[in-house]
Amino acid sequence: MKRNWEALQQTNEERERIWRKTRSFAGDVWSRFRKKPTAIAGFLIIVLLVLFSVLGPLFTGKSYSEQDLNAANIAPRIKVFETPDGNGWLYITQSMKLLRVSAEGEFGEQLSKLREDSERQMLIFDYEGSELGLYYGKKPYLVVNPDTLVIAKSRRIRNRDYLLGTDSLGRDILTRLMYGSRVSLVVAFVAVIVNLLIGILYGGISGYLGGNVDEFMMRIVDIISTIPLTLYVILIMVLLGSGLGSIIVALGSVYWVGMARVVRGQVLSLKQQEFVLAARTIGSSTSTILFRHLIPNAMGAILVTATMLIPSAIFMEAFLGFLGIGLKPPLASLGTMCNDATENLRSCPYQLFIPAFVIVLIMFAFNFVGDGLRDALDPKLRK
Template sequence: MAKDNLDRDLFVPAKQDDEGSEKIQRPSLSYWQDAWIRLRKNKGAIFGMIVLFIIFIMAIIGPFFNEKGINDQDLGLSKLPPRVQGLEDVRWLGMDGTKSDTFEASSVEAAKERLRQRYTQRDDEFMTYDVKSDKEGNAKVKGYFHIYEAKGLQDQYYWFGTDTLGRDLFTRTWYGTRISLYIAFLAAAIDMIIGVAYGGISAYYGGRVDDVMQRIIEILVGIPNLVVVILMIMILDPGIISITIALTITGWIGMARIVRGQVLKLKNQEFVLASRTLGSSNTRILSKHLIPNTLGMIIVNTMFTIPSAIFFEAFLSFIGLGLQSPQASLGTLINDGFKALQINPYIMIFPAIVISLIMVAFNILADGLRDALDPKMRE
């Protein structure tokens, strides 16, 4: 009975829109455009890119901010604390150009006298104090020694202070950053050139070629990088050349293995068979088809390799196997600062902050690139 009560006018045929059915709702994007859109949504990766860009710019222009050279020594300016224009009154930042220490004594005057002896001062001309007393009457006095005024340097500023030989740490820090960035780009170039080519050739040709090439890699893997560096130092002098040779000998092995695994997975695919059927040479198949399809993995692995190479150089310089003084690298600067850590911690703090920012930024950017270049992560 319900069917007889329905009005036929309620049923309207759907309109056919042939043009609308062919319309593409999502914009046409290439692989790299889609990856860039997803990378921009990753705030951490963008932050890492900005930090690396700023550090790269400062490594170029930083040493030219003042007239001090990286090896200009002046023992009269030894161990000056950081001092920045406009921050002389912001004492808690530690950039006001003063040295400070705290003493407790039975009286305020006794504590002040110990502070004056600490900074070899006879009076309070260049000293200021913060005095606190406890319930028992003991005095806790924090003294600030205005060393710039004591040395007659009221109009001079050293943003990162000076080291034990009176050299400007701001200039030396950014010059040392150049060495770290050189190591970074060297490691990337070695991975891109040697590692990619070696791994691609080994996987593509397979058989006896792959067996021989993989046995060579196994031999190189069994030799630690530190042993290779020591051997280079026995032949050459410690320095950037020995580090460069050591990275060239063993730095590409990880990339070669990753590329080999990717090429082994792709070389039997239909698009490779089609290219071979059309008469493409082995070199063209590798360079135009196989390697581009592994490029995402190559970029991500390179970004993870770079901070490891930077730390490797800093470690070698820190233990005395890398660059030697008076040459500046972040490793040598941290080593110099470590010797004066308890008395003048700023000598080590600024190079340590820069190398930490470089390594963290590269790792965050690598994480972002890994997500952006993986098609499985597409929304």
């Protein structure tokens, strides 16, 4: 079949037109950021951690400071013994007490103790009119009938009342983990905001004015940098005392040094550009050039540096809490939880592993986001 092909009419304006969808700078950054799986994973982890720490305590129904010594050191997965009538289960606490446990793993009332049989190393409890024996020798177990020494059947079930177990004072680890994550995130974000304000202002002024002003301001930064960071923060904490405010002041007063150096370097490289010379030519003031031209163009490096400072601040807060100079009891933070867990590390290792895992998770998440922002804000990667 014969077809007649005709050339389309095309003007010179259409030939010169670039057929590409226009995109803003923010849209371009987001487009490159979302192409990195680790950055998206880190961002989702941060969002989930924020929801976990802010909204989580509303659903647990427990307080971070509520103590129940009868439920101390209960693991997330517990070993229970069947009752004589087979209608429930009993749990042996570390203090050699018996607690009722439902088939769903929820704790009930405590059985009353009748007497102690020291010869057979048993504690006798009352269960609905009959006697139960608790052998407290090398490996505790439940004896259904103290006379015949029949051992009750046992199994392991999930702890429904305390999903992540309890600590040495019977406090819910899940609830304390939520509050601890909240404290760590608040400390990190507030410290970074303070660092941004001080670091941007200090580094911007130093880099733009240059000369003797720059030399003097940078020598102050060098003096602060020579002091060991951990020693300086601990000294500030000792002088101001324990508490959330003291931690924020301690971190905010020293973490701005790195930000100031980054901003200074960016300003030094940008202030000789043509747009800065044009702004000077039209009579723009120093503050206008600095805050409307130089700082916005250096925002990429500033955001990446701020993102990298957050995990460092979280780790420092956890380290201070682990040393015992962080928050005052009974307030919870990831560091204080790790400190409390060292007493029962061999018998209850989960009390240390859970908050330590959250610390590692937070640090990896922010590092992944910072790495993704660094690539997304790099103009050399724009195609």
